[in-house]
Amino acid sequence: MTQMSMIQAIHSALDALLARDPNVLIFGEDVGYFGGVFRATDGLQAKYGPTRCFDTPLSEGGIVATAIGMGAYGLRPVVEIQFADYILPAYDQLVSEAARLRYRSGGEFWAPITVRAPYGGGIYGGQTHSASPEALFTHVAGLKTIIPATPYDAKGLLIAAIEDDDPVIFLEPKRIYNGPFDGRHDVPAKPWTDEPGSDVPEGYYRVALGSAAIRRAGGAVTVLAYGTMVHVALRAVEETGIDAEVIDLRSLVPLDIETITASVTKTGRCVIVHEATRYGGFGAELSALVQERCFYRLEAPIVRVTGWDTPYPHAFEWDYFPSPARVAKGLRQALEG
């Protein structure tokens, strides 16, 4: 075990698979010689050679189309979209091609690609470097969507994603690349060192796609969160002293529906937290699933704590970002309802 930040853990996952599987290759904008704007591929080109980790033209659609063709040939391409905000030129490729290739060809072709993209706010990135587009992908049949919240999970899930034979959107909460941000922007940022989930094996291991993690067991209310919001939710629970059960979904598709329903069945209350806009967000799906499966156990309306239905506003970062205080309010609302 070694202490790693999330970005180091992601780097370690890529390193491990480049070493292990000659069919894995990495490409994207600035990922080659330079090592990526967030350093996820630092030194990998020097270590494995220019055909295993290389730069691409500034063309997200071209990057993903190329990856799909490589996947159909039999490789396992891992591509980086520099910011999730910029994935939209590749959306047609992901939705019309990657997601449907296996289905429409009767199983003859498939796209075992992994699309990594840093996502989310809290970094003063304005409306072009802060988006949380997960619902655009969870809505599409044939795509898997993964979001880690700790270095350990980031590495294990990324390895599992790359080895998966279906296309996987791997969204990395960039606000917690270097430390577990709990939403308190006015206190000094802390590193991952000695934080839960920062002990990471140096070698190969997998965290199965489709399994949630209970970050805090509790009986009063269930909190469903993922990415940075897991840490914000834990902070809110600590501040309020409410005996909440905090579930880190880790995998939005496939979703660990059993862990969710077991928890809400136990607590009878549910708060859903995400950074993305609320309307039609993944929280809406979670809310519907919980309502459909746990209706007679629910003691109160399901509460959503989310980003507002606006683009991400630069000067109002902390009005937009769901704070521990807003999550705390949501928890009390669920308990009072």
Next chain:
Amino acid sequence: MRNLPPLHLHIPAPHARPGEAPDFSYLTFPAAGATRRPDEVSPEAEMRDLPYGLIRVLGAEGQAVGPWDPHLPPDLLRHGLRAMLLTRAFDERMFAAHHQGKTSFYMKSTGEEATAAAPSLALQPGDMCFPTYRMVSFLLARDYPLANLVNQTFANAGDPMRGRQLPLLYSARDYGFYSLAGNVGSRFGHAVGWAMASAFKGDDKIAMAFVGDGTTAEGNFHEAMVFAAVYHAPVILCVTNNQWAISSYQGMAGGEETTFAARGIGYGLPGLRVDGNDFLAVYAATQWAAGRARANHGATLIEFVTYRVAGHSTNDDPSRYRPANEARAWPLGDPVERLKTHLIRLGEWSEARHEELAKTLHEEVRAAAKAGEALGTLGQNPPPRREMFEHVFKEPDWRNLEQRRECGVDQ
């Protein structure tokens, strides 16, 4: 103020509309044999005249002339002729089947058969074609079972696509034919990726991809060209310029400003402009570009100049936007007739043999169609409904399993 006329907005329009005489006088086609054939591995900068020429081998009398004559054995020519004739017979039968309510949709490739049959025979086993939906002759040149095509058209229990795809949107991996979809251009970049993968592995396989003239306006086309050029991908990127994208003539994609082959120049890719109704020219150009790709000299853009004789699909009536007799006025003739004339001229074919072959193929198609109808036309005997929940993922997730039960098709 300068004394200039006001600006005016140019909206391209075809040269003849319904009721007018067909007019192809704006197209300039060099004579057969006139366009030079540089060495396969020449630098691109030394062949920037080629996109404005026209690679043609077959002369007006059916003679093979000039440097692009691939000198193919008569057996191969007859094989190609058979594939084109079979395609024509199959198209006629399936088009009629649509009118009889046996399927939902059909598209003919009439007039364009050489652009797929010749590459099919020029590529090597293991190469991968990323086709358009007007390339059935690629499959038929490789003896793909007619039964599969019929069953796919009828979406019956024998449909290899399991009832998931519109007619013509085939997939045939073992025949080097990539999965089709109805959206255009979005697989052009897959071909580049596939070719890059082959190079990455040190393989000797190449890819060949097709789009229509209209699709060159899609961003996908540009993206694929950039990647192909940047990584010297062993891929042949083709534009089948059949003059019409539904009702939009090729000028609406910029075809009157320059040739589609000349798009290669901006990317540093060789651009070949080829008579798409000349089986020998299509074969020779494919062979040239394949040789260049296999020699690690990267991608080539080929424009196949041809004409879409039929409507876009069974839902289209081309008499509403182009002269009814425009196909007969098409200056590059018919690919089947031209190859037939050539073979006869070689003493390797005759009108009688041609007629006999056409009859045999008609019977072959009739028998295959009958067998397909017996298995089921659209909606009568589809693949098991429970299969509609398969292949969404490699293994169905809990939603697929729950919804399969909800749909009532669990068993």
